[in-house]
Amino acid sequence: METARHGSPLVSVIIPCYNHGAFLPDALESVRRQDYPNLEIIVVDDGSTDNTRTVAENSPKVQYIYQTNKGLSAARNAGIRHSKGQYLLFLDADDWLLPGAIKTNANYLQQYTDLAFVSGAHEKVYVANGRILDEKTTVSASHYEHLLQGNYIGMHATVLYDRRIFDQFLFDESLPNCEDYDLYLKIARHHPVLHHTEKIAAYRLHNSNMSGNIPGMLQGVLKILDRQKPHLKTDTEKNALKKGRRNWKNYYCQALLEQLKTGTNKSKAATTIIWHRPELLFKHLVTRRKTMLKTFVKRNAPDFSLRWLHKMGLSKNHVPAVGQVAFGDFSRTTPFSKCFGYDRGGPVDRYYIENFLALESENIKGRTLEIGDNAYTMAFGKTRVTKSEILHVNDKNPQATIIGDISHAPQIADNSFDCIILTQTLHLIYDFDAAMQTCHRILKPGGTLLLTVPGITPIDQGEWKETWYWSFTDKAVQKLTTKTFPEGKAKISSFGNVFAATAFLYGMGLPEVPRHKLDHHDPHYQVIITLKAQKALS
Incomplete structure (x- = not known):
């Protein structure tokens, strides 16, 4: 393993890229801005037809690897084979690392040398509206059981692996999605891992994310969990897996329900919900009828009744007509208290x-x-x-x-x-x-x-x-x-x-x-x- 003269183990940052050349410069720049002194950057071009090669080859200190399109798992495995680092980090080309990310995770691996990997928190960046949401989950023990219940890691770039783990495991190239979740479960079943709540990376959500195919993601994650059934040893683990299946069905079917409400992919969304959570669809239809009734009332009821509905919490967005505002006790020019209450x-x-x-x-x-x-x-x-x-x-x-x-x-x-x-x-x-x-x-x-x-x-x-x-x-x-x-x-x-x-x-x-x-x-x-x-x- 390569180690810098000052004792910092070499970290290999592997960036798989398939037609995300437009995003790649941000990912590369986020790596170059890290305060960790001993890095190598590897871009694995998985058969892109855009400008990925040009961006990578024109970027300083980047090792560029091209392969015909074989999928994300194969690209990551190719990066592992070409890397030299003691620690490995996988950064998707459309995401980026936050300042201090590599140093934070490398410190954990150097302090706890038995760990197979360490993971941290991240932030979700919604490109459409510019909203940023922190994603933090506290897990301090029983990592395998927690992973059976759901992927608390959430974003692959927050994970820093010790290289030795890839002598035992690689990414499963037969999986169309959720290959990182599959790997977490395999590793955590056999080796100690650690999770913290310091933010490591930013996850960019946009129209071409793989995770946008919700029915496919649900099918994939349930398949991953089913693979764990032969390895469960205790009732606690078995119950955790059952809970995980429920959690994933709830999570993805709720997302599909939002698609139904907006009229997106209605047929596929409804079919998936009926198969996994039919009661959600029934509640949606009942709620829709109630909404239609509320709309009729709002359009036709007198203002005093709408004000009453608002006070009862049944009409949250009621705004009185011009000249119909009821000031009540606020109709005064002096406060109730002159000492802040x-x-x-x-x-x-x-x-x-x-x-x-x-x-x-x-x-x-x-x-x-x-x-x-x-x-x-x-x-x-x-x-x-x-x-x-x-x-x-x-x-x-x-x-x-x-x-x-x-x-x-x-x-x-x-x-x-x-x-x-x-x-x-x-x-x-x-x-x-x-x-x-x-x-x-x-x-x-x-x-x-x-x-x-x-x-x-x-x-x-x-x-x-x-x-x-x-x-x-x-x-x-x-x-x-x-x-x-x-x-x-x-x-x-x-x-x-x-x-x-x-x-x-x-x-x-x-x-x-x-x-x-x-x-x-x-x-x-x-x-x-x-x-x-x-x-x-x-």
Whole structure:
């Protein structure tokens, strides 16, 4: 096996390509941008008739291999035969790797040398509408049983294999699809594997994806599972396979049902659903009749009855006619509360803030700094916190352990904290850039900043009214984070909708607001923006 002088094993990135020359440059560029020092890139042209050869041969440091069209499995096996790496990664030509992907997975294989492969999370990129969806599944043990229940890996490029496994297994060239899932099951049945939730790759969904043939994919995946039946040793494994068959039927038949609703491939979709999940088709037909009735009611019923249906949850998209809006208790120019709803059970925005901290609670640990008090540190950090520090701008707070301004705090040493909780504070600091720079400076490498800022909000009428300078959007926080945490990892989210924003502006208390209305997210009405930023390890 080849190893660089600095000790990094050679990683072979094998890119099978069949008429995806238009996508290939993105895939190649994503490999070249990896921070892993010892790579070889192999493009296997599976009989393409487009410009695949030209793109590959004009790309630096790419080994180009041509074969007559034999299918994806054969192309991957050809890549294995021509590769020299100790670790192998298979990247489809229409997908790409995310920054740090190879280094992340290679570190796992170097740390746990008995692993046959390691896999991670990915993101789905929907080309038609530009939507990006994170795909993360936590699996820490019993990988074979979990794979029997479904392909939790989801995307092949997130997998990095140890080469030795291909002395025992190769991709099955008789399979028209699902050959990667077949390989995962074979390997996990005999060897230890590992899965993590760090994002490794992006899966591009477009019209020419193989996975777009839903009936074919369902037939293929059920065949793969049936191959495992002779190898099942325990009742747990047998039950896992039965559950897997149900899961795959549900998954693909639901997708076919969406095709029926849009009028796409109606005959083939209906036939497949009838064969595997006939009750879904029956429910669809019943629902369709109900929908037709609702449409008739909406077109012919008077406005007061439509408003009643909306309140009952039976007409979710009802919009009153011009001049027919019923303002009710909102028909006023003053809020119900002038203190954010504290006098009515607590502020609406705290729902989003505390949900965010609960979700990220595992990062509240070690030496933790919070502004003003340490209520959130104690509530969400619990025993993970070894030392809780409180920063306050002056000495009026007897709980404070550090006195100072977060935007200029030279008295706090560099690399001091494992976690900083900075909730609803940045808008009170005129030089918020400097405050973020301080947070980055005083965090330890790998430490986490958990920050929330207001978007749509009333302005405080009490203590903070003279220093309430800003409101934010997720785009503003993204720009700020890129500048102040340039090498770290960041996750930015926004929460709220028009109802939540209105309730918050009027000062309604959290107990007065139905939770399901708060949980609906509309990025055009951002009440709270959250940031999880991690300082780079080096």
